[in-house]
Amino acid sequence: MLAGVGWHLAVPAHWDSRRKGVTGGDRILIRIEHVSKAFGGIQAVDDVSFTVAEGSITGLIGPNGAGKSTLFNIVAGLIRPDRGRIFLEDENITGQRPHQLFHKGLVRTFQVPHEFSRMTVRENLMVVPAGQAGENLFKTWFRWKRVREEDRRVLERVDEVLDFLEIGHVADELAGNLSGGQKKLLDLGRTMMTDARSVLLDEPGAGVNRTLLGKLSEAIQRLNTERGYTFCLIEHDMDLISRLCDPVHVMANGALIASGPMSAIRQDERVREAYLGGGASGRMGAPG
Amino acid sequence: MELSGIAAYLVSFFTFVGIYAILALGLNMQWGFTGQFNIGVAGFFAVGAYTSAILTVPESPWHVGGFGHPFLVGIAGAMVASALLGLLIGWITARLRTDYLAIATIGIAETLRLIIANESWLTNGVRGMSGIDRPFAGVFQTLGLTSAMGTLIVVTTFLVAVYFLVERARQSPWGRVLRAIRENEPAAEAAGKDIGRFRLQAFVAGSAIMGLGGALYAHYFGFLSPEAFMPLYGTFLVWVMLIAGGSGNNKGALLGAVVIWSIWSGSEFFMSAALPDAWSGQSGPLRVILIGVLLQVILISRPQGLLPERAPKTVPFGKVANRKERA
Numbered sequence: 001m002l003a004g005v006g007w008h009l010a011v012p013a014h015w016d017s018r019r020k021g022v023t024g025g026d027r028i029l030i031r032i033e034h035v036s037k038a039f040g041g042i043q044a045v046d047d048v049s050f051t052v053a054e055g056s057i058t059g060l061i062g063p064n065g066a067g068k069s070t071l072f073n074i075v076a077g078l079i080r081p082d083r084g085r086i087f088l089e090d091e092n093i094t095g096q097r098p099h100q101l102f103h104k105g106l107v108r109t110f111q112v113p114h115e116f117s118r119m120t121v122r123e124n125l126m127v128v129p130a131g132q133a134g135e136n137l138f139k140t141w142f143r144w145k146r147v148r149e150e151d152r153r154v155l156e157r158v159d160e161v162l163d164f165l166e167i168g169h170v171a172d173e174l175a176g177n178l179s180g181g182q183k184k185l186l187d188l189g190r191t192m193m194t195d196a197r198s199v200l201l202d203e204p205g206a207g208v209n210r211t212l213l214g215k216l217s218e219a220i221q222r223l224n225t226e227r228g229y230t231f232c233l234i235e236h237d238m239d240l241i242s243r244l245c246d247p248v249h250v251m252a253n254g255a256l257i258a259s260g261p262m263s264a265i266r267q268d269e270r271v272r273e274a275y276l277g278g279g280a281s282g283r284m285g286a287p288g
Numbered sequence: 289m290e291l292s293g294i295a296a297y298l299v300s301f302f303t304f305v306g307i308y309a310i311l312a313l314g315l316n317m318q319w320g321f322t323g324q325f326n327i328g329v330a331g332f333f334a335v336g337a338y339t340s341a342i343l344t345v346p347e348s349p350w351h352v353g354g355f356g357h358p359f360l361v362g363i364a365g366a367m368v369a370s371a372l373l374g375l376l377i378g379w380i381t382a383r384l385r386t387d388y389l390a391i392a393t394i395g396i397a398e399t400l401r402l403i404i405a406n407e408s409w410l411t412n413g414v415r416g417m418s419g420i421d422r423p424f425a426g427v428f429q430t431l432g433l434t435s436a437m438g439t440l441i442v443v444t445t446f447l448v449a450v451y452f453l454v455e456r457a458r459q460s461p462w463g464r465v466l467r468a469i470r471e472n473e474p475a476a477e478a479a480g481k482d483i484g485r486f487r488l489q490a491f492v493a494g495s496a497i498m499g500l501g502g503a504l505y506a507h508y509f510g511f512l513s514p515e516a517f518m519p520l521y522g523t524f525l526v527w528v529m530l531i532a533g534g535s536g537n538n539k540g541a542l543l544g545a546v547v548i549w550s551i552w553s554g555s556e557f558f559m560s561a562a563l564p565d566a567w568s569g570q571s572g573p574l575r576v577i578l579i580g581v582l583l584q585v586i587l588i589s590r591p592q593g594l595l596p597e598r599a600p601k602t603v604p605f606g607k608v609a610n611r612k613e614r615a
Contacts, residue, residue: 076478078474097477098474098477098478098480099477099478099479099480099481099482099483102478102479102480103480107478107479107480108478109478110474110475110478114472114474114475114478115471115472115475116467116468116471116472116475116476117471117472118467118471118536118597119464119467119468119471119599120599122602123464123467123599123602124468126461126464126602127461127464127465127468127476127479127481128479128480130480132461133461134460134461134462135460135461135462135465135486136462137457137460137462137489137493140456140457140460140461140462140463141453141456141457144456147460147461148603150461151461151602151603152603155602155603172599174599190475190478190479193479194480
């Protein structure tokens with residue numbers, strides 16, 4: 001069975017019902033409970049709890065070294081927490097491997113784009129769909145027609161994703177030759193090759209030029225509203241954060257220090273202190 | 289040289305090329321597709337060769353045997369035995385980085401060679417096993433072919449089959465996942481792939497192919513001794529072939545086998561003709577230096593090999609096909 005192939009840009013019916021449920025009563029999709037992690041003597045994440053509501057674009061900000069990426073890696077299954085638990089809906093997913101979480105609809109991108117360099121952009125996307133018959137060696141030998149038939153359907157979806165992200169012109173280019181921004185789009189594209197419910201974006205805007213950044217944030221917004229993707233993203237670009245995210249959580253020195261809409265965060269004294277140090281009274285800019 | 293002598297040489301030449309090409313294809317599955325650094329090819333080669341020999345030779349007072357199974361049973365047994373060895377090593381090293389796989393494979397290959405050399409009840413030790421029959425010699429004889437020519441036909445048939453299966457695997461979603469793992473493990477895992485499982489499959493399949501190469505070697509040569517499975521012949525040459533030909537590219541593996549075997553076997557004539565008598569004992573090491581230098585030249589001047597890896601053609605479908613037509 002090839003999960004999710006034959007999905008189209010138009011919002012499928014079941015998304016509608018799900019989104020109605022969301023607006024009704026903010027269902028919790030990801031719940032982070034008292035998570036802690038130390039590396040040697042450094043408390044990278046210190047008793048952090050927050051939730052990500054279904055259908056939201058939740059932001060996670062904080063100065064460098066605040067523990068955001070560590071927390072992300074814990075949620076995504078790359079690092080085991082010392083203490084605390086992660087729930088995806090009602091299931092405890094603490095310590096599950098990334099490939100297991102993928103099949104539960106929780107996918108991620110990386111701070112530094114993780115493309116498959118010596119594979120074409122098209123192939124980068126074709127890898128993703130789960131349960132392709134051709135991933136079984138014996139089926140590639142003895143069920144070749146079926147494998148090719150499935151590949152054709154995967155390719156249709158690839159084309160939709162390429163169109164959506166407007167990177168169709170580099171489809172046959174090796175991914176390693178793309179610009180940093182295009183690689184970020186490709187990373188995002190890989191999350192679109194599955195029926196993801198929640199996507200963790202680790203600094204989607206880092207190293208992306210203004211033009212591409214606009215495209216990227218538009219893509220995120222459209223995925224959110226048209227397809228009901230829930231996002232949780234780490235970002236340093238405050239413009240991007242205030243444009244996209246509500247609510248926003250702020251971390252500093254491993255701990256969660258503030259949560260709320262960006263307008264409130266901007267006024268928060270502890271946040272200013274964390275960013276600027278020593279309680280200076282400057283405006284919170286775009287650090288890092 | 290007489291014409292029949294040249295013909296016999298060519299038969300032997302292409303039989304060796306065929307056997308080494310099979311080994312290179314097996315290594316390509318492990319290293320070229322998946323990035324698994326197996327520097328113990330000789331171990332899988334040896335297990336295949338000895339397994340098939342033990343299963344097929346007549347009874348002998350010098351070593352275990354006397355099963356007298358037919359050739360194809362020997363081949364199947366060789367592939368299964370090598371696959372099991374691959375499964376064991378792959379399973380142990382599955383969670384480790386590829387550098388550890390390298391250490392594990394070379395260690396096990398050397399251990400196996402020492403076992404073969406010392407457990408003479410099993411393999412007749414350094415004196416070697418003889419009397420391994422060439423495949424279907426009787427059938428080829430009635431067709432008026434020598435057993436060597438028959439073996440070349442059998443080796444070529446297996447090579448074509450292996451090439452077909454390995455190339456199809458490369459073009460399939462399975463091969464795509466392997467290359468994704470090679471390129472970026474965390475991203476492949478984030479894309480929902482159980483990388484441990486895929487790596488193990490590639491390693492076991494590659495090992496089975498190497499075992500096949502070993503079995504064919506045993507039946508062509510008719511005699512086995514631990515000498516043949518020194519890292520130089522069993523591992524190093526196969527690696528040079530794959531890298532020279534183009535790792536990741538199955539056609540490159542074939543081309544590499546032809547080119548490197550030409551240079552390797554040609555250098556034997558060249559050295560014996562060109563070296564003064566006093567140096568004749570040094571020709572072996574000099575040939576190794578020659579191959580080593582050649583490898584350096586290739587890595588510097590053409591690191592991707594003679595035939596660099598190319599993305600498999602994807603299936604044509606609506607939009608792509610239309611774009612091509614318009615172009």
